Amino acid sequence: MRVLMQNTLKRELRTKMNCGECQKKISVFLDNELDEITSATVRSHLALCAECAKVCEDFAAILESCRLEKPSEILPPNSQALWCRISNTIESEINPGPKSAEVQKSWFGRVWQVSFSQAGSAVLGIALISSLLTVVGIRNYIEPTAEDFTSRTDASQTTIEKVLSKVGLADTPQEARMRRFQEQRAAIEYWNNRVQQRRVQWDNKMRDAFDRNLNEIDQAVGEYTTILQQDPQDDLSGEMLDSALNEKMNLLRAFSDL
Amino acid sequence: MIRNLKYEPRVLMHTKPGKAHPLIQLVLTRKTTILLWLSVVFFFAPILNEVSAQRRFSRNYPATRNVRLQLLNRSGTVEVEGWDRPEISISAYLENPAANIAPQSLSGTIYIDLVKDNQGRNGVGNVNFVIKVPRLSIVDIETRMGNLSVTNINGGLVRAMISTEGDITLTNIGAGAVDAQNGIGDIFFDGEMRSGGHYRFTSIRGNINLRIPFNSSFRLVATAPSTRNISLGSFGNSNMNLLGNGRSVVGRFGNGSSTLTITNHRGSISFIRR
Ligand SMILES: [Zn+2]
Numbered sequence A: 001m002r003v004l005m006q007n008t009l010k011r012e013l014r015t016k017m018n019c020g021e022c023q024k025k026i027s028v029f030l031d032n033e034l035d036e037i038t039s040a041t042v043r044s045h046l047a048l049c050a051e052c053a054k055v056c057e058d059f060a061a062i063l064e065s066c067r068l069e070k071p072s073e074i075l076p077p078n079s080q081a082l083w084c085r086i087s088n089t090i091e092s093e094i095n096p097g098p099k100s101a102e103v104q105k106s107w108f109g110r111v112w113q114v115s116f117s118q119a120g121s122a123v124l125g126i127a128l129i130s131s132l133l134t135v136v137g138i139r140n141y142i143e144p145t146a147e148d149f150t151s152r153t154d155a156s157q158t159t160i161e162k163v164l165s166k167v168g169l170a171d172t173p174q175e176a177r178m179r180r181f182q183e184q185r186a187a188i189e190y191w192n193n194r195v196q197q198r199r200v201q202w203d204n205k206m207r208d209a210f211d212r213n214l215n216e217i218d219q220a221v222g223e224y225t226t227i228l229q230q231d232p233q234d235d236l237s238g239e240m241l242d243s244a245l246n247e248k249m250n251l252l253r254a255f256s257d258l
Numbered sequence B: 001m002i003r004n005l006k007y008e009p010r011v012l013m014h015t016k017p018g019k020a021h022p023l024i025q026l027v028l029t030r031k032t033t034i035l036l037w038l039s040v041v042f043f044f045a046p047i048l049n050e051v052s053a054q055r056r057f058s059r060n061y062p063a064t065r066n067v068r069l070q071l072l073n074r075s076g077t078v079e080v081e082g083w084d085r086p087e088i089s090i091s092a093y094l095e096n097p098a099a100n101i102a103p104q105s106l107s108g109t110i111y112i113d114l115v116k117d118n119q120g121r122n123g124v125g126n127v128n129f130v131i132k133v134p135r136l137s138i139v140d141i142e143t144r145m146g147n148l149s150v151t152n153i154n155g156g157l158v159r160a161m162i163s164t165e166g167d168i169t170l171t172n173i174g175a176g177a178v179d180a181q182n183g184i185g186d187i188f189f190d191g192e193m194r195s196g197g198h199y200r201f202t203s204i205r206g207n208i209n210l211r212i213p214f215n216s217s218f219r220l221v222a223t224a225p226s227t228r229n230i231s232l233g234s235f236g237n238s239n240m241n242l243l244g245n246g247r248s249v250v251g252r253f254g255n256g257s258s259t260l261t262i263t264n265h266r267g268s269i270s271f272i273r274r
Helices: A002-015 A017-030 A037-046 A050-068 A080-094 A107-118 A123-142 A159-167 A175-203 A204-230 A235-255 B001-011 B022-028 B031-055
Strands: B056-062 B067-075 B078-083 B087-094 B105-107 B109-114 B129-135 B139-147 B148-153 B158-162 B168-172 B177-184 B187-191 B198-205 B208-214 B218-223 B240-243 B248-253 B258-264 B268-273
Touching: A017 A037, A017 A050, A037 A050, A050 B268, A175 A235, A204 A235, A204 B067, A204 B177, A204 B198, A235 B198, A235 B218, A235 B268, B067 B078, B067 B129, B078 B139, B105 B208, B148 B158, B158 B168, B168 B177, B177 B187, B187 B198, B187 B240, B198 B208, B208 B258, B258 B268
Parallel strands: B067 B109, B067 B139, B078 B129, B078 B148, B139 B158, B148 B168, B158 B177, B168 B187, B177 B198, B187 B208, B198 B258, B208 B268, B218 B258
Antiparallel strands: B056 B087, B087 B129, B105 B109, B218 B248, B240 B248
């Protein structure tokens, strides 16, 4: 009986603000820029809605990882998210069917919307330039060519990219890569924390499979890192490290809600 | 043991006493035993049926030609096969403790999400799926653990993803885009590549084997940095270049009308002529 009442109460409170409204306000909420009443409504919705709470947690983690970096390094704040956004668009072109609600509300999708609205107009210009750089990468994803592993090296940088990196407005390929690894590692740490909380609930078979696979990825990450320490110009290892870190993040993310 | 009990009395019941096998005749003389067996069977049969009904889930949905199947399993095997009927047939065999399963049909897509349906549950048994779909379906299947196989599909996309361990077997595929990804396990693709198509195979450790026709046309980036074991077979030609001391092969086959990206971090890659 009590459970029933609690559920009714939850539903009532939740209906004061629906999930869409709540998720739209989360970024402003995290910046403490909502009026008191709206802020309270958001807070009570978050207390009762696991899905929106998860979105909020994700946002907070990303904002946190951005704040940890020096201000100059935040620019462009959303290059990785933008990459994902564009890559999602490409995938949706590949997939003619309807996308699931889950896919549309993907982690990076949310981040992109927020980071973008939070970026000032000055940042916007730089973000656009960065998106141009990103498109170079995307084009390589759709059209793998011999240039795939060399496209981000100094040799193949366009004149405008070179100029931008000279005046400090854009990263050199190595800097961009290092920043991306930092972002990936921050995300991995975040998902790993969640996994540590969940893993007690898995059965032994699941835990063993997870550990074996994580170990395998870590060995690959170790190999690429060693090569890159010896030869920072080894773009192939750079690409592979990027890919392995993505695999690790995806594995952790997949198991964070098991 | 229970099976034997159930089976033998049936034989007896369907056998005319006059033509009975000598062995059965011998058994028939021991009527008490038979009666005891029969009562055991009749007592347990309904319970057995009920248990097996709980363990098997099956449902059919009418489907358009290009319906989308979107499945997320926790653990167990998934077999998807294309057929010529305009319907989707889902059979699931649930091991104990049986998972909750609640497929949904929404605007041309069948969704099955066993992670969501069983969130917060401590132990959930394997769920083994056998699913039949129209050949032009979009097939998007994912599991945390266990083998995936897809056969006879010619739709827009086949995506198969295993977060940890399991083999991916894609046979007789003519889809416009294929994306197969696993952790530890083999990937086998046997099919045709469409002009303008995108094909991506990614593994952490295992063998990636592709069996494609010799008249295929693609631009290739194949990378196996740890083993450097990339075997192009009949697809090797002067347009293929080795990069990074053999860690990667990049190039073109035919006029390069589709893209093929293969990454195997700690395993091998090989091509077989279809
Ligand atoms: Zn909500």
